[in-house]
Amino acid sequence: MSQARAPRADAVRNRKKILDAAREQISLHGPEAGMDEIAIAAGVAVGTLYRHFPNKTDLVAAVIAEYLDKVAADAEAAVARVAAGAHALDEITRFLERVVEASAADHAVKAVALPLGADPSDKDDAVRRAATALAALIQAGQEDGDIHPDVTIDDMYLLFSTAPTGQPAAARARWLTLFLPGLTTRARGVTDL
Amino acid sequence: MSQARAPRADAVRNRKKILDAAREQISLHGPEAGMDEIAIAAGVAVGTLYRHFPNKTDLVAAVIAEYLDKVAADAEAAVARVAAGAHALDEITRFLERVVEASAADHAVKAVALPLGADPSDKDDAVRRAATALAALIQAGQEDGDIHPDVTIDDMYLLFSTAPTGQPAAARARWLTLFLPGLTTRARGVTDL
Amino acid sequence: MSQARAPRADAVRNRKKILDAAREQISLHGPEAGMDEIAIAAGVAVGTLYRHFPNKTDLVAAVIAEYLDKVAADAEAAVARVAAGAHALDEITRFLERVVEASAADHAVKAVALPLGADPSDKDDAVRRAATALAALIQAGQEDGDIHPDVTIDDMYLLFSTAPTGQPAAARARWLTLFLPGLTTRARGVTDL
Amino acid sequence: MSQARAPRADAVRNRKKILDAAREQISLHGPEAGMDEIAIAAGVAVGTLYRHFPNKTDLVAAVIAEYLDKVAADAEAAVARVAAGAHALDEITRFLERVVEASAADHAVKAVALPLGADPSDKDDAVRRAATALAALIQAGQEDGDIHPDVTIDDMYLLFSTAPTGQPAAARARWLTLFLPGLTTRARGVTDL
DNA sequence: CATGAATGAGCGTTCATTCAT
DNA sequence: AATGAATGAACGCTCATTCAT
Numbered sequence: 001m002s003q004a005r006a007p008r009a010d011a012v013r014n015r016k017k018i019l020d021a022a023r024e025q026i027s028l029h030g031p032e033a034g035m036d037e038i039a040i041a042a043g044v045a046v047g048t049l050y051r052h053f054p055n056k057t058d059l060v061a062a063v064i065a066e067y068l069d070k071v072a073a074d075a076e077a078a079v080a081r082v083a084a085g086a087h088a089l090d091e092i093t094r095f096l097e098r099v100v101e102a103s104a105a106d107h108a109v110k111a112v113a114l115p116l117g118a119d120p121s122d123k124d125d126a127v128r129r130a131a132t133a134l135a136a137l138i139q140a141g142q143e144d145g146d147i148h149p150d151v152t153i154d155d156m157y158l159l160f161s162t163a164p165t166g167q168p169a170a171a172r173a174r175w176l177t178l179f180l181p182g183l184t185t186r187a188r189g190v191t192d193l
Numbered sequence: 194m195s196q197a198r199a200p201r202a203d204a205v206r207n208r209k210k211i212l213d214a215a216r217e218q219i220s221l222h223g224p225e226a227g228m229d230e231i232a233i234a235a236g237v238a239v240g241t242l243y244r245h246f247p248n249k250t251d252l253v254a255a256v257i258a259e260y261l262d263k264v265a266a267d268a269e270a271a272v273a274r275v276a277a278g279a280h281a282l283d284e285i286t287r288f289l290e291r292v293v294e295a296s297a298a299d300h301a302v303k304a305v306a307l308p309l310g311a312d313p314s315d316k317d318d319a320v321r322r323a324a325t326a327l328a329a330l331i332q333a334g335q336e337d338g339d340i341h342p343d344v345t346i347d348d349m350y351l352l353f354s355t356a357p358t359g360q361p362a363a364a365r366a367r368w369l370t371l372f373l374p375g376l377t378t379r380a381r382g383v384t385d386l
Numbered sequence: 387m388s389q390a391r392a393p394r395a396d397a398v399r400n401r402k403k404i405l406d407a408a409r410e411q412i413s414l415h416g417p418e419a420g421m422d423e424i425a426i427a428a429g430v431a432v433g434t435l436y437r438h439f440p441n442k443t444d445l446v447a448a449v450i451a452e453y454l455d456k457v458a459a460d461a462e463a464a465v466a467r468v469a470a471g472a473h474a475l476d477e478i479t480r481f482l483e484r485v486v487e488a489s490a491a492d493h494a495v496k497a498v499a500l501p502l503g504a505d506p507s508d509k510d511d512a513v514r515r516a517a518t519a520l521a522a523l524i525q526a527g528q529e530d531g532d533i534h535p536d537v538t539i540d541d542m543y544l545l546f547s548t549a550p551t552g553q554p555a556a557a558r559a560r561w562l563t564l565f566l567p568g569l570t571t572r573a574r575g576v577t578d579l
Numbered sequence: 580m581s582q583a584r585a586p587r588a589d590a591v592r593n594r595k596k597i598l599d600a601a602r603e604q605i606s607l608h609g610p611e612a613g614m615d616e617i618a619i620a621a622g623v624a625v626g627t628l629y630r631h632f633p634n635k636t637d638l639v640a641a642v643i644a645e646y647l648d649k650v651a652a653d654a655e656a657a658v659a660r661v662a663a664g665a666h667a668l669d670e671i672t673r674f675l676e677r678v679v680e681a682s683a684a685d686h687a688v689k690a691v692a693l694p695l696g697a698d699p700s701d702k703d704d705a706v707r708r709a710a711t712a713l714a715a716l717i718q719a720g721q722e723d724g725d726i727h728p729d730v731t732i733d734d735m736y737l738l739f740s741t742a743p744t745g746q747p748a749a750a751r752a753r754w755l756t757l758f759l760p761g762l763t764t765r766a767r768g769v770t771d772l
Numbered sequence: 773c774a775t776g777a778a779t780g781a782g783c784g785t786t787c788a789t790t791c792a793t
Numbered sequence: 794a795a796t797g798a799a800t801g802a803a804c805g806c807t808c809a810t811t812c813a814t
Contacts, residue, residue: 010792011798035784045800046785052798056784148381158368162355175351182371187380204773228809238775239810249809397794421788431796432789442788534767544754548741561737564761573766574727589813590777614805624779625806631777635805 015052017042023063027106031060067106068126074098075133079140088140089147093180095137096159100172103163141184151183208245210235216256220299224253260299261319267291268326272333281333282340286373288330289352293365296358334377344376401438403428409449413492417446453492454512460484461519465526474526475533479566481523482545486558489551527570537569594631596621602642606685610639646685647705653677654712658719667719668726672759674716675738679751682742720763730762 021042025033035056039046053059078091134156141147164175181187214235218226228249232239246252271284327346334340357368374381407428411419421442425432439445464477520542527533550561567574600621604612614635618625632638657670713735720726743754760767 008798014798034782036782047787047801048799050785054785154364155367155371158357158360158364158371161360162357162368164351164355167351167354171347171351174348175355178348178351178375179372181374182381185380187374187378207774227807232776240776240812241774243810244773247810400795420786425797433791433797434795436789437794440789540750541753541757544743544746544750544757547746548743548754550737550741553737553740557733557737560734561741564734564737565758567760568757568767571766573764574761587777593777613803615803626780626808627778629806633806 011052014042014044014048018044018049018052018059019062019066022059023066023106026060026063035059065124065126067102068124068130070102071099072126072130072133075130075137079133079136082137082140088137088144089184092137092141092147092183096176096180097173099160100163100176101169103160103165104167104169104172106165146184146186148183148185155183204245207235207237207241211237211242211245211252212255212259215252216259216299219253219256228252258319261323263295264292265319265323265326268323268330272326272329275330275333281330281337282377285330285334285340285376289369289373290366292353293356293369294362296353296356297362297365299358339377339379341376341378348376397438400428400430400434404430404435404438404445405448405452408445409452409492412446412449421445451512454516456488457485458512458516458519461516461523465519465522468523468526474523474530475570478523478527478533478569482562482566483559485546486549486562487555489546489549490555490558492551532570532572534569534571541569590631593621593623593627597623597628597631597638598641598645601638602645602685605639605642614638644703644705646681647703647709649681650678651705651709651712654709654716658712658715661716661719667716667723668763671716671720671726671762675755675759676752678739679742679755680748682739682744683746683748683751685744725763725765727762727764734762 018038022033022038025038025041029037035049036046038059039049042049049059053062075095078086078095082088082091131153134153138147138151138153138156142149142151159179164171167175211231215226215231218231218234222230228242229239231252232242235242242252246255268288271279271288275281275284324346327349331340331344331346331349335342335344352372357364360368370381404424408419408424411424411427415423421435422432424445425435428435435445439448461481464472464481468474468477517539520539524533524537524539524542528535528537545565550557553561563574597617601612601617604617604620608616614628615625617638618628621628628638632641654674657665657674661667661670710732713732717726717730717732717735721728721730738758743750746754756767
């Protein structure tokens with residue numbers, strides 16, 4: 001009785017195709033990617049795109065939300081590992097590596113900054129989940145004495161929003177190497193590179 | 194050889210007016226500032242603008258080059274002060290503060306990254322001057338033992354290209370605070386904020 | 387011959403719901419009312435709407451035909467009253483008042499003009515019924531000496547097609563006041579307004 | 580010193596071509612005529628059209644204003660002739676004939692109704708001129724005893740706004756024949772048609 | 773040389789209509 | 794039959810660029 005009808009299959013498939021295409025096109029050409037191009041890349045007509053997302057803003061927001069979901073899930077998994085005994089600083093470092101790495105293929109990351117930076121009260125569930133998990137990670141690192149006591153979630157926001165999305169893997173890795181000591185209580189060793 | 198005409202004066206004046214207007218408009222509205230708006234702000238017609246710069250890309254490049262001139266001069270002055278006995282790390286820190294601060298008022302700065310990051314051989318004079326001065330600053334800091342030995346000019350490039358231009362002064366200052374320890378041999382103290 | 391199926395009931399009900407919704411939406415938003423909106427208002431899917439009416443033009447025509455049915459019935463009732471002894475000019479005047487008044491609530495009315503104005507031979511039954519009844523009314527008025535002898539059914543068409551549908555009640559009443567003397571043999575008195 | 584430069588010639592020509600094309604296209608297809616079609620009909624690119632008129636509303640308004648200018652000039656000429664001794668009712672009749680006749684080639688007429696009907700205080704000059712001239716004509720006719728004493732300029736508005744623009748010349752003439760007795764103190768004679 | 777009018781591809785969006793389910 | 798997702802031409806409008814004056 002309560003089931004959604006079968007014909008949804010196509011629509012669901014199309015929605016996914018559209019989101020995939022939008023993510024890819026936005027990554028390739030920035031948010032100025034044209035709706036027509038996204039539609040073509042998705043293999044649908046523009047109208048279909050607009051049936052799923054009433055306007056471009058909403059489509060971009062959906063891409064961001066989807067990304068944020070992944071970030072939140074990733075952060076939550078890291079929190080779980082820390083709770084299970086993993087080293088907090090290690091988990092934070094790897095989490096950041098994954099986020100920055102993902103940013104290479106997804107320009108949308110920078111935009112994640114905005115929802116994270118804003119007042120979380122009336123925000124997306126994913127935003128709150130991510131914020132909660134990140135706060136837990138930071139606190140665990142601080143309790144270990146590894147994360148600098150003044151580090152807050154806003155610093156993560158700064159990190160996300162300034163990651164070098166358009167640059168080669170080496171540059172992204174180096175960038176994180178340079179950024180991490182600012183978060184920790186330790187100086188960077190000569191062997192860090 | 195055969196030309197040394199006087200009327201250049203007007204053209205030079207126009208070129209300056211256009212660059213000033215372009216810098217201002219791009220700072221105010223980002224690179225999506227319209228060519229017409231820039232022309233109006235410069236007090237010339239669009240045609241004149243296109244006489245001086247064959248297309249928008251070139252105009253933006255010129256704005257960046259101009260900016261780079263200032264950066265180069267700033268870096269050279271810092272080198273001079275270090276040569277005169279100033280503390281290299283202090284000079285580097287203040288130089289970076291100025292650049293990041295300036296980035297708030299000039300959206301174009303981030304784009305400085307591109308010419309800097311590219312192969313400098315066929316580049317603007319300013320690019321080479323800035324690169325030379327920055328290299329000198331870095332080396333001086335390394336000789337003092339303050340700058341981490343693996344830091345190169347490419348790290349400056351990363352820093353320039355990822356500065357949080359669109360954010361409040363506090364965020365920019367915090368961002369530099371977080372970034373600096375990655376360049377130095379020292380951990381960040383609790384009192385650094 | 388070979389069909390007398392029962393399931394027609396649903397289809398008939400749907401057709402009525404669609405016509406009602408179309409009339410209402412067209413009255414509210416003019417003929418630019420969207421097919422989707424009409425379908426939603428009717429509580430059916432667009433596809434169903436298109437099953438009953440192959441395109442928008444046909445749907446609008448059906449709304450008009452339906453309206454024309456009411457006009458025809460109204461005119462026929464007036465004819466019956468005249469046959470029973472009522473004053474023809476009075477009946478014509480009131481009939482016109484009702485039509486013009488109805489036009490306020492139904493933007494479609496003006497379009498009634500088209501079927502009425504066209505050659506009635508291959509037209510809707512309602513068109514012929516209305517034409518017959520109006521001709522009878524006009525003739526009765528002319529026999530009383532009240533309606534100008536050159537008035538024809540085409541004048542009714544002109545009146546229908548130019549009624550001020552989009553204007554306040556006072557304007558509509560005034561418009562009829564101005565129009566009526568053209569149909570009658572009498573000048574407008576000072577006290578007519 | 581105060582002269583407008585020569586190059587305006589082209590622009591002036593284009594503006595006229597655009598207005599002519601807009602008038603024609605709007606007459607042919609109503610105000611839903613596309614901007615592209617108007618541009619093509621004018622022999623210019625869309626951009627040129629938008630250079631002269633910032634949006635469709637303004638273009639339509641310009642067509643109406645242009646029309647209104649002609650109406651105002653026509654009415655003023657009629658007033659002048661009446662002042663010179665011409666018969667007011669004759670002038671009014673011929674003026675209305677001309678307006679209704681013009682309406683055949685210019686759907687915009689109906690729209691004239693709106694500015695005329697609205698509060699004239701902050702309106703176009705042409706609106707005021709037309710209103711003044713029409714009021715003078717009406718008053719002259721009333722002083723002759725030909726125009727019904729309760730006729731006001733709002734009745735002209737009703738007439739303009741309901742003229743049968745889309746119909747053949749005979750229909751337009753007949754329509755005016757039917758409408759005029761409502762404005763005058765005299766019944767329609769049998770020979771009027 | 774400067775001017776600014778003209779160009780036209782492109783954008784985000786709508787909506788009558790078609791078609792797979 | 795009914796559904797509603799998909800289609801794609803069309804719309805009003807923008808803006809980097811060209812070219813007649």
